Amino acid sequence: MTKKREDVVLILSIVIFIVSLAGFISTNPSITGAVATSTVGSSVDISRYFSISASTNLSDGIYFGNISTLPATDVNATDNFNYTAVSPVNNATLMAITVNTDSNANVDFCIKANANLHNNVSAGTIPITGETYTAFNLTNYTKPAWSGSSTAVTTSYVMANYATGIQPGNSSNWRFWLDVPAATGAGTYNNTISFEGILNLTGQSCS
Amino acid sequence: MKNKFNSRYGILIILIVFFILISSLQVQARKGVGIIWHAEAALVNEKEQYCLTYGIYNPWDEDVVAIPSISDNFKDIVIEQEVDKTLIKAETMHEAAIPVKYCFKTPKVYEEDCLLFNSLICKKECNEEQKNYKGSIIIKEDTTTDLQSGGSATAFAVAAPLELIIRCNAHSRDYSLVYLTVSMIFLVIIIVHLYNKFRKPKIDRYKEKLLKLQKKIDRTKGR
Numbered sequence: 001m002t003k004k005r006e007d008v009v010l011i012l013s014i015v016i017f018i019v020s021l022a023g024f025i026s027t028n029p030s031i032t033g034a035v036a037t038s039t040v041g042s043s044v045d046i047s048r049y050f051s052i053s054a055s056t057n058l059s060d061g062i063y064f065g066n067i068s069t070l071p072a073t074d075v076n077a078t079d080n081f082n083y084t085a086v087s088p089v090n091n092a093t094l095m096a097i098t099v100n101t102d103s104n105a106n107v108d109f110c111i112k113a114n115a116n117l118h119n120n121v122s123a124g125t126i127p128i129t130g131e132t133y134t135a136f137n138l139t140n141y142t143k144p145a146w147s148g149s150s151t152a153v154t155t156s157y158v159m160a161n162y163a164t165g166i167q168p169g170n171s172s173n174w175r176f177w178l179d180v181p182a183a184t185g186a187g188t189y190n191n192t193i194s195f196e197g198i199l200n201l202t203g204q205s206c207s
Numbered sequence: 208m209k210n211k212f213n214s215r216y217g218i219l220i221i222l223i224v225f226f227i228l229i230s231s232l233q234v235q236a237r238k239g240v241g242i243i244w245h246a247e248a249a250l251v252n253e254k255e256q257y258c259l260t261y262g263i264y265n266p267w268d269e270d271v272v273a274i275p276s277i278s279d280n281f282k283d284i285v286i287e288q289e290v291d292k293t294l295i296k297a298e299t300m301h302e303a304a305i306p307v308k309y310c311f312k313t314p315k316v317y318e319e320d321c322l323l324f325n326s327l328i329c330k331k332e333c334n335e336e337q338k339n340y341k342g343s344i345i346i347k348e349d350t351t352t353d354l355q356s357g358g359s360a361t362a363f364a365v366a367a368p369l370e371l372i373i374r375c376n377a378h379s380r381d382y383s384l385v386y387l388t389v390s391m392i393f394l395v396i397i398i399v400h401l402y403n404k405f406r407k408p409k410i411d412r413y414k415e416k417l418l419k420l421q422k423k424i425d426r427t428k429g430r
Contacts, residue, residue, distance in 0.1 A: 188356060
């Protein structure tokens with residue numbers, strides 16, 4: 001009688017073992033040798049490329065010269081109207097960023113400043129709210145627009161007005177101005193202005 | 208007649224001079240960075256590594272040092288950026304771009320309903336909105352403007368957009384651990400049962416032991 005009961009327990013155990021093993025295998029298809037599918041990614045099958053370069057005057061920095069009367073408003077960057085030639089290009093800006101012809105995309109430009117203009121000796125600053133710019137895709141005496149239409153730089157990238165959709169072979173031209181408050185101490189003030197070229201496409205934003 | 212001829216030449220010369228002036232107004236671009244990319248979006252699974260290769264080029268007439276980078280949105284998930292800083296020779300066109308590989312590993316972003324320890328016997332329903340990482344791959348020009356006086360130094364970069372869309376793979380509750388545990392328990396029970404069933408009865412084992420002992424005694428006496 002005991003032996004018979006033991007046999008029943010053994011049979012039941014075998015049945016449960018087989019069922020649970022089958023359950024485990026069915027929940028892990030890779031054990032059975034079934035093809036394990038893994039979708040890694042999907043992407044468009046075309047290439048985009050563009051290259052930009054700044055004019056020497058812009059890559060050398062944006063200078064505002066010596067300011068001796070304070071407060072000063074809308075002080076021109078030294079290269080704002082520095083192109084000397086016959087009309088109509090006389091007094092054009094010398095600060096530009098060009099999109100190379102070896103590009104297949106139109107480019108928008110974003111701009112930001114790292115900080116206020118700062119004097120390393122006195123630790124004084126000139127607020128970037130007074131550092132303004134305009135841009136345009138051609139340049140002459142009136143383009144890019146003058147300080148009346150200028151926009152202040154900020155510490156995060158923003159897409160610059162009228163510096164969008166620049167086609168390969170063309171340039172985005174820039175002018176800069178600076179406001180210096182009356183309470184600014186004498187000295188040299190610096191910061192860094194960064195430009196970023198991004199793809200001209202609806203929905204794109206500066207990073 | 209001669210005057211007409213001269214005035215034509217005059218106009219031609221003025222046109223040439225004007226053309227040269229206009230051409231020279233084109234910025235004196237000397238060096239710059241370019242970026243080439245082959246994908247702007249990718250579907251990736253959670254907790255999976257995904258790599259993309261970008262190209263850096265410099266079609267301008269001076270060598271440039273380029274610094275590959277990424278936007279802040281990707282900083283938490285990038286696990287590999289093959290190149291830190293690289294010199295791109297002048298007149299490197301886009302066909303000859305220098306490859307830079309970026310690898311990302313996405314975290315677990317979708318919720319799972321788990322019965323044990325928040326990680327076992329789980330099911331995923333994917334009712335949430337699809338999640339993604341959106342940002343840019345950035346190539347900066349390594350410039351250190353040595354400012355001569357007050358003003359702003361300038362820095363330049365190009366950026367390619369990238370969106371990593373995290374796929375949510377819905378699945379029913381995963382009972383594999385339960386099945387495995389139960390099968391292991393019953394395997395042990397079966398082995399114990401079989402061992403007890405097929406080993407010799409106790410009396411036979413004692414008899415064998417006794418026989419062995421008897422033989423040993425006999426051998427000892429024989430000496």
